[in-house]
Amino acid sequence: MGERNSYMQTVDPVGPSDAFTVAEVRLTPILIADPxxxxxxxxxxxxxxxxxxxxxxxxGTSGVGETYGDTRYLDLAAPLAEALPGHRVTDLNGLFTLAEQVCGDPADVSDSVxxxxxxxxxxxxxxxxxxxxGFEVACLDALGKQLGLPVHALLGGKVRDAVDYSAYLFYRLAEHPQGQGEPDDWGAALDPAGVVAQARRFADRYGFGSFKLKGGVFPPEQEIAAVRAxxxxxxxxxxxxxxxxAWSVETSLRVARELGGVLEYLEDPASGTGRMAQVSEGTAVPLATNMCVTTFQEIKEAFARDAVQVVLSDHHYWGGLRNTQQLAAIxxxxxxxxxxxxxxxLGISLAAMTHVAATVPNLDFAxxxxxxxxxxxxxxxxxxxxGGALTVCDLPGLGVELDRDALKALHQRWLDDDGTMRDRDDAAAMRKADPDWRTPAVPRW
Ligand SMILES: O=C([O-])C(=O)C[C@H](O)[C@@H](O)C(=O)[O-]
Ligand SMILES: [Mg+2]
Structure with a gap:
């Protein structure tokens, strides 16, 4: 644990040049409750x-950003935090160059899934x-506060005043295996009735008008029944x-046939651009992805083969808000x-998403x-x-304020953890309920 604590680091201010110069970077890894x-x-x-x-x-202006907190991300964030002081928060292009210089040897990363x-x-x-x-968002937040401008203005200005979100439905257990974690009152959702009840609660509470079900959990027939319900x-x-x-090309095509009339899009039915292209050829249901197109390099083949009709952008994946705008333009x-x-x-990332979403003319879906x-x-x-939407905030920066007590408490949870939660591992979490559980081979069905 001792060595890990060094992630909570403060880099001393260096070389005052102007107000936009980064004087200090703080990294705080936290553990947050998840159902x-x-x-x-x-x-x-x-x-x-x-x-x-x-x-x-x-x-003395402070900007905040948020990203993944697993060890492999912390290992890259630490040298970047150390190198950033002395650079300006306006130098967002330079952030990429700096990261290439200090964030380690690409060969050290395995190409596992x-x-x-x-x-x-x-x-x-x-x-x-x-x-x-995460660094780009923090720089934009600081810059926006300094200039008295919202992040969306720094990105060229909003084209909408509210951003629609969709209800994200999950099959779920009533509680974590072995009674761990924070209890909640959602109950289990393991069948069509449970999924509909969850959707109803989302719609009533937040006004969401569209619904996404996370599948790949039960055999496709059961998930088809849930979507029909x-x-x-x-x-x-x-x-x-x-x-x-999780599905083969054949299974994907069968599901597309059965749900063709009701789906807005089918998201990553099969894994890899090749399989997605085969599915796409056999169905008129639009295919969406956040798996086979997650970097600029992956776009060419996927678009050339018409493997996907919708890309789910994610500023964490694509390298920030400006890259998300570039993806949108492509x-x-x-x-x-x-x-x-x-x-x-958490709320920092949701604020960042909402700012960039507000600036993208062709955001076609919730x-x-x-x-x-x-x-x-x-x-x-x-x-x-x-009404299923967030109002776009016009306050300077992201328009959010850090709750330092909450941050401290969630960091303390990270410090107190013996290491088991610091790297997300859904298969290991499942083994607490089913000791024989192994990550299923793909295609699973
Ligand atoms: O749309 C997606 O693929 C996701 O949201 C991926 C996530 O990891 C989701 O499956 C989850 O959190 O279990
Ligand atoms: Mg997805």
């Missing part, structure tokens, strides 16, 4: 790691971009199903739809967000969904 949500890999851990990044400028993020194959570039995204309960509402690449150019992906996150599942936060005022 027992099921996916094809297993179940969410009772607590999941996030990293909170604070960039303080020479005039990223279990926690379910984002396809893990590479050094992807890890580095996810780290940069949703269609009956909410006639005409946009529905999505996302098994995270999608617009090629007539590919744009939606927004989410992983377990964005995903896990936020309603998160009961803890590090900001003083939680975001409130009204």
């Amino acid at each position: 027992p949500l099921l996916n094809t890999q297993g179940v969410h851990q009772p607590y999941t790691p996030r990293l909170i990044i604070e960039v303080v400028t020479a005039d 990223d279990v926690g993020g379910l984002r396809g194959v893990q590479t050094a570039d992807k890890l580095r971009l996810s780290v940069i995204s 949703l269609a009956d309960a909410f006639p005409g509402r946009p529905l999505r199903l996302d098994p995270n690449g 999608c617009r150019t090629f007539g590919v739809g744009l939606s927004m992906h989410s992983n377990t996150h 964005c995903d967000s896990h936020y309603p599942w998160q009961t803890e936060d590090v900001i003083t005022e939680r975001h409130v969904f009204t």
Whole structure:
């Protein structure tokens, strides 16, 4: 534990040049409560790691960012935090160069599938971009506060005053295996009736008008039945199903045939651009992805083969808010739809998502967000969904304020952890309920 504590680091101010110069960077890894949500890999851990990044400028302005907090991200964030003082928060392009210089040797990263993020194959570039995204958001937040401008204005200005979000439905257990974690009153959702009840509660409480079900958990017939039950309960509402690449091409095509009339899009039915292209060829149901197109390099093949019709952007994946805008422009150019992906996150990331979403003209679909599942936060005022949307904030920066007591408490939880929760591992969490559980081979069905 001792060595890990060094992540809570403060870098001394260096060389005053002007108010925009970064004087100090603080990295605070935290563990946040997460409910027992099921996916094809297993179940969410009772607590999941996030990293909170604070960039303080020479005039004492502090900007905040948030990203993944697993060890492999912390290992890249630490040298970047050390190198950033002396650079300006305006030098966002320089952030990428700096990260390339200090964030380690790409060869050190295995190309295994990223279990926690379910984002396809893990590479050094992807890890580095996810780290940069948190720093970029923190720099933009600081700059916006200094200039008295909201982040969306720094990105060129909002084109909408509210951003629509979709209800993110999960099959789930009533409680974590072995009674760990924080209890909640959602109960289990393991069949169509449970899924509909969960959707009803989301709709009543937050006004969400569209629904996404995380699939790949049960055999496809059961998930088809759940989507049909949703269609009956909410006639005409946009529905999505996302098994995270768990199905074969044949299974994907069968599900597409059966649900063709009710799905807005089918998300990552099969894994990899090749399989997605085969599915796409055989169905008119639009295919969406946050797995086979997650970097600029992956776009060309996927678009050329018409493997996907919708890309789910995610500023953590793509290296920040400005890269998300670039992705949006590419999608617009090629007539590919744009939606927004989410992983377990807190209010800083939701604010960042909302700012960039407000600036993208071709945001064609309501964005995903896990936020309603998160009961803890590090900001003083939680975001409130009204009519399924968030109002775009016009306050300077992101428009959120860090709750330092909450941050301290969640960091303490990270310090107190014996290491088991510091790296998200849904399969390991599932083994607490089923000791024989192994990450299923793909395709699972
Ligand atoms: O749309 C997606 O693929 C996700 O949101 C990936 C996530 O990791 C989700 O499956 C989860 O949190 O279990
Ligand atoms: Mg997905």
